[in-house]
Amino acid sequence: MLKTTTTHVRALTTSDLPELNALLDRDPLVNLFIRNRVDATKLQTRWLGGQVWGYFEDGALVSACHAGANVVPAQATPAAVEAFAEQAVSDNVRPSSIVGPRDAVLPMWKLLEPHWGPARSPRLDQPFMVLEHDSHLRPDPRVRPVVLDEFDTVYPACVAMFTEEVGVDPEIGNRSGYRARVAQLISQGWAFAIIEDGDVLFKAEVGAATPYACQIQGVYVRPDQRGQGIAAPALAAVVQQARATVAPIVTLYVNDHNTAARRAYERVGFEQTATFASILL
Structure with a gap:
């Protein structure tokens, strides 16, 4: 039976x-x-x-x-x-x-x-990438943790990245919730950026972490700075600092069609270990 x-x-x-x-x-x-x-x-x-x-x-x-x-x-x-x-x-x-x-x-x-x-935006093939050691690239020395006094400087770049990546302006609807989330990441020491003359040239955040690993999100290069090789050394610096202060293994996931980002992550040393998908509603 x-x-x-x-x-x-x-x-x-x-x-x-x-x-x-x-x-x-x-x-x-x-x-x-x-x-x-x-x-x-x-x-x-x-x-x-x-x-x-x-x-x-x-x-x-x-x-x-x-x-x-x-x-x-x-x-x-x-x-x-x-x-x-x-x-x-x-x-x-x-x-x-x-x-x-x-x-x-x-x-x-x-x-x-x-x-x-x-679905508003189906993203059916997203390489999930992992780096378990510091990058072999020389990290950009300009990258540093953002401090809360710089919220007003960094926040517009966060909005621009979110709008570009997700296709929705985070200030429409729950604006206070998004502002609070950005402030929380800064307060935790999880936001990193290159800021020169009051302008954000590059930024990225750790969006989630455990004692074992952390996940990078919100990687952004100011549009007029793109294509100049900023992203990979800057991200190498984020990896180095995140591993030292947050968790020893760094992960992220990226849209398969975003070849520029994928190449930058591969230059840093990230390797694909799984495949994600996201259905944005």
Whole structure:
């Protein structure tokens, strides 16, 4: 007689933290975003701004999914992807994006597209890249952590990068939320820039971190400075400083079609280890 597997999905609570952390630690680089959120909030809803769902088989946690402003699956099996999509529809979740490993995001989007589609910007091939040591490039000595007094100098560059990359002006809608997020990154020492004569020539931030690794985001070169070889040495400096002050391994992901960025990251020493996808809604 065949054994029937019992499955269910539910919101995880603080009592689930040991099992959830063990699950996320199966791939601590790819699962970095969720681990960062879990470490920061301890799954308390008021801080999490959503939930983390768990998919269980015979009482054991098999997969997880962050469900808030972003839907992010972790260690998601095909059965878990289907269950998470059903849960999202049932709970009327309305995120701004679905992000994560492509082999989970694309089948999840296929199930959710009839309810949430069409996508504003589907990004179906995003190399996930890793660097575990300082770059062989000479780091640009002008790169340094941004200080909070420089918020008004750096903020316009953050808005410009976000608008260019995401296709939405972050000042429309929740402007105060975006300003608070930029200020938070600066306060944490996670924002880095080249600032000359009151102008931002380059900037990047660490968007998430665990004791094991961190993730760079928001890489920006002022438009009139592009094509002059600034990005790679500047990013090498960010890697060096992030490894010294945040976490020993540095990760990022990039759109496949952004060949200039990919070449810069490869020059720094980043290597692709996985593939992400993002569905911007």
